[in-house]
């Protein structure tokens with residue numbers, strides 16, 4: 131019987147690695163023998179956040195680059211290739227949103243150009259920059275796994291989040307196009323779309339059918355699944371990991 135999940139001498143690159151979901155992904159991959167290049171804005175911060183992972187025996191090297199800056203991504207590419215020689219698994223996890231649940235809903239006509247440009251530059255531009263720079267060496271070797279972080283706000287529109295919903299919808303559609311264009315080159319491209327992830331203790335909520343927030347580890351497990359060798363017949367898929375939130379209405383109202 132073959133293993134359900136295996137990583138034969140694989141190297142992964144994780145963006146947004148110092149964040150909530152990113153560090154869970156790094157920990158999970160490194161714990162299963164994957165060599166990990168972990169990158170975020172700030173290399174020193176990423177090293178501090180991931181110190182426990184490296185200490186636990188995983189092979190993790192930290193880097194710093196702004197995902198919106200193509201020159202920085204190309205320089206990072208040279209550093210990662212010098213250290214590891216290849217990247218088999220690319221996890222485009224870096225992303226931002228404005229927390230408008232706290233500051234109040236913002237109608238689409240009031241979103242300033244610099245606000246939506248920034249959200250698109252990071253969420254969409256980051257996926258574009260890293261995929262365009264790291265995909266060709268996957269194509270040359272005929273193997274690759276790319277996992278993009280979408281959001282359930284990209285699957286259906288979320289009022290007050292014109293920029294974030296629009297950007298994450300773009301990520302999910304870009305995922306499909308990349309999947310089709312690269313399917314014959316041994317590269318799969320899928321997206322994982324979280325909803326309501328706890329940044330601290332998990333809170334109960336009527337916002338999901340399961341009745342609580344999700345955890346970063348639960349997001350990481352879905353990413354981990356798409357990253358494995360054995361998921362090679364799945365491409366262009368978007369997987370909501372959201373406790374059923376996307377199914378709305380929620381809670382006890384049925």
Ligand SMILES: NC(=O)c1ccc[n+]([C@@H]2O[C@H](COP(=O)([O-])OP(=O)(O)OC[C@H]3O[C@@H](n4cnc5c(N)ncnc54)[C@H](O)[C@@H]3O)[C@@H](O)[C@H]2O)c1
Pocket residue numbers: 145146147148149150151152169170171195196197198222223224225226227252279280281282323324325326327328
């Ligand atoms: N947390 C949620 O509820 C949720 C829901 C849906 C989707 N997502 C998506 O999941 C992904 C991870 O989210 P998270 O909850 O871990 O967020 P987080 O804020 O904890 O982590 C995001 C990381 O991305 C990094 N980053 C942001 N802009 C960057 C840039 N320009 N260059 C380099 N690094 C940059 C940040 O420094 C941070 O460490 C994001 O793409 C997010 O949109 C999260």
